[in-house]
Amino acid sequence: MSHSDASKSSQHVPSVPAAQAVHHESRNASNSAGYLLPTLHALASSGSRPNLTLLDVGAGSGTISVTLAQAVAPCGGTVVATDVNPGILPRAQAIADAAGVTNLTFQQADALSLPFPDGSFDVVHCHQVLTHIKAPWDALREMVRVAKPGGVVAAREGDMVTEAVWPPLPGLLRFHDLAAAAMRSYGGSNTAGRELLSWALKAGVERERIGYSVGTWSYSSKEERQVWARGMRQQLQEGRLRTAGLEKGLATEADMEEMDKAWEEWEERDDAMLAMMSGEILIQK
Amino acid sequence: MSHSDASKSSQHVPSVPAAQAVHHESRNASNSAGYLLPTLHALASSGSRPNLTLLDVGAGSGTISVTLAQAVAPCGGTVVATDVNPGILPRAQAIADAAGVTNLTFQQADALSLPFPDGSFDVVHCHQVLTHIKAPWDALREMVRVAKPGGVVAAREGDMVTEAVWPPLPGLLRFHDLAAAAMRSYGGSNTAGRELLSWALKAGVERERIGYSVGTWSYSSKEERQVWARGMRQQLQEGRLRTAGLEKGLATEADMEEMDKAWEEWEERDDAMLAMMSGEILIQK
Numbered sequence: 001m002s003h004s005d006a007s008k009s010s011q012h013v014p015s016v017p018a019a020q021a022v023h024h025e026s027r028n029a030s031n032s033a034g035y036l037l038p039t040l041h042a043l044a045s046s047g048s049r050p051n052l053t054l055l056d057v058g059a060g061s062g063t064i065s066v067t068l069a070q071a072v073a074p075c076g077g078t079v080v081a082t083d084v085n086p087g088i089l090p091r092a093q094a095i096a097d098a099a100g101v102t103n104l105t106f107q108q109a110d111a112l113s114l115p116f117p118d119g120s121f122d123v124v125h126c127h128q129v130l131t132h133i134k135a136p137w138d139a140l141r142e143m144v145r146v147a148k149p150g151g152v153v154a155a156r157e158g159d160m161v162t163e164a165v166w167p168p169l170p171g172l173l174r175f176h177d178l179a180a181a182a183m184r185s186y187g188g189s190n191t192a193g194r195e196l197l198s199w200a201l202k203a204g205v206e207r208e209r210i211g212y213s214v215g216t217w218s219y220s221s222k223e224e225r226q227v228w229a230r231g232m233r234q235q236l237q238e239g240r241l242r243t244a245g246l247e248k249g250l251a252t253e254a255d256m257e258e259m260d261k262a263w264e265e266w267e268e269r270d271d272a273m274l275a276m277m278s279g280e281i282l283i284q285k
Numbered sequence: 286m287s288h289s290d291a292s293k294s295s296q297h298v299p300s301v302p303a304a305q306a307v308h309h310e311s312r313n314a315s316n317s318a319g320y321l322l323p324t325l326h327a328l329a330s331s332g333s334r335p336n337l338t339l340l341d342v343g344a345g346s347g348t349i350s351v352t353l354a355q356a357v358a359p360c361g362g363t364v365v366a367t368d369v370n371p372g373i374l375p376r377a378q379a380i381a382d383a384a385g386v387t388n389l390t391f392q393q394a395d396a397l398s399l400p401f402p403d404g405s406f407d408v409v410h411c412h413q414v415l416t417h418i419k420a421p422w423d424a425l426r427e428m429v430r431v432a433k434p435g436g437v438v439a440a441r442e443g444d445m446v447t448e449a450v451w452p453p454l455p456g457l458l459r460f461h462d463l464a465a466a467a468m469r470s471y472g473g474s475n476t477a478g479r480e481l482l483s484w485a486l487k488a489g490v491e492r493e494r495i496g497y498s499v500g501t502w503s504y505s506s507k508e509e510r511q512v513w514a515r516g517m518r519q520q521l522q523e524g525r526l527r528t529a530g531l532e533k534g535l536a537t538e539a540d541m542e543e544m545d546k547a548w549e550e551w552e553e554r555d556d557a558m559l560a561m562m563s564g565e566i567l568i569q570k
Contacts, residue, residue, distance in 0.1 A: 162447045164562060166479040194451040197505060198556035207555040214503035214560040220482060221497075270492040271483035275499040275562055277449060 026227055029067035032127050035213050035280040036154040043122060044075040052077035055121040057111050057143060058129030059083050062092030069104040082109035111139040116146045125154045131192035137202035144203060144285060153283040159193025162277040167269060171262025178251050182244040193279035200281050211282040218275035228274060229267035236260045311512055314352035317412050320498050320565040321439040328407060329360040337362035340406040342396050342428060343414030344368050347377030354389040367394035396424040401431045410439045416477035422487035429488060429570060438568040444478025447562040452554060456547025463536050467529040478564035485566050496567040503560035513559060514552035521545045
């Protein structure tokens with residue numbers, strides 16, 4: 001996984017992010033929204049959409065939003081990025097400031113009730129958001145609602161069950177199961193990637209208007225292993241996965257330690273890899 | 286999955302292929318060796334490799350070989366394609382003839398004992414071959430042996446366990462398990478994609494010389510579903526999967542019928558998708 005833009009910019013912002021944030025902040029338009037870029041460039045450069053507007057739903061710390069904003073800036077485009085959690089917005093703003101991006105604003109919003117009139121944006125995008133929502137088709141319906149006629153709705157969601165890891169250390173296999181169980185315990189889906197197309201149909205979109213593709217994330221070089229392993233270890237040591245795992249009885253302290261040691265070993269091994277598929281949809285409104 | 290080149294050419298050859306062959310013959314360099322193409326073009330156009338030679342190991346009916354031959358033709362390159370099964374070679378030759386490709390020759394050869402001197406080829410390639418071999422690192426060692434110093438060895442192998450399918454019809458889940466069991470019963474691996482990097486290390490290649498990536502195959506449009514479903518149904522009705530499944534007691538006649546009906550339903554459903562990851566390595570010799 002390439003993560004040049006985001007990692008560079010995150011070095012200039014005041015608060016040094018925790019390991020999991022480093023992993024999340026390695027996301028950018030190129031590695032996480034590649035399926036959207038040709039369409040985005042075509043819209044931005046066609047002249048038919050002067051001052052293109054893009055809404056990035058559930059943007060988190062906004063590293064993808066920043067690179068989407070950079071992609072539409074040359075044609076006068078602007079981006080609005082939202083997150084349901086207002087606590088993340090200062091961090092996102094700091095990342096945008098550090099990158100010198102000025103055509104991007106952040107605001108708190110619930111994906112299930114977007115505070116925008118019908119037909120507000122040329123492009124509506126989300127990444128790894130629907131997988132956390134109990135009725136993801138309702139969020140998709142909202143995204144379609146706020147898109148302009150002739151605009152595009154784009155979503156990319158991981159499919160945790162497809163995660164492949166080598167070597168098959170027992171602690172890694174246990175981690176795979178724990179992460180899936182934790183996702184389900186929150187009401188999310190661990191098979192979002194394969195279900196995404198069915199969710200769009202359930203949101204009332206016609207099949208002819210949906211393009212479906214599948215992308216991957218993979219980690220195997222030394223640098224990639226370092227980013228991924230440290231992110232996973234941080235989740236086990238102090239992150240939400242630890243809290244959920246212990247509170248809901250999905251894992252014990254000893255399990256946490258075994259999984260932590262497994263990621264430590266994985267990071268050091270030359271034969272190590274991890275990959276996961278994501279489903280991708282492009283809806284033509 | 287795009288399969289324009291191969292399907293076009295296969296319409297001109299004398300024997301109309303069975304459904305599974307249609308699926309196999311939808312493979313081409315673009316959809317099955319995309320990770321190799323930038324390197325191949327760089328080698329072919331650099332002038333440092335005049336009359337580039339490429340060996341395609343385990344080429345089957347040769348649709349990938351044909352498109353690789355087309356890719357290197359403008360720079361005077363030639364391709365030798367092998368398969369362990371001599372029965373497939375006339376079909377491969379017919380496909381090459383129909384495509385008007387003349388810089389490609391076919392010959393029978395065992396991947397574990399390639400009939401070429403050390404350092405014979407600039408590029409040595411295989412696709413979905415090592416997954417069928419009990420000691421795949423021995424085949425990789427052979428491929429490295431016959432590559433020239435400064436040349437490239439490329440391999441792409443599927444990872445069946447990562448196969449994701451929607452909707453989760455019982456017959457499709459049973460098929461997923463049957464296909465994996467049949468592969469293992471032949472001594473093959475159903476996790477080749479994730480193990481490929483470890484196999485290259487086991488073949489004696491240094492980690493620094495190996496690039497590892499992950500690609501996908503996915504099927505969801507009406508045309509894609511038709512190609513895939515008919516290929517799978519043919520395997521259940523008269524293919525090797527049927528023979529293996531019944532002979533080895535992995536499935537009954539009734540199971541075969543249930544799976545066949547599930548693929549029939551899958552082909553008709555708008556929400557249907559199937560995807561699988563493949564591991565890819567590029568070795569710099």
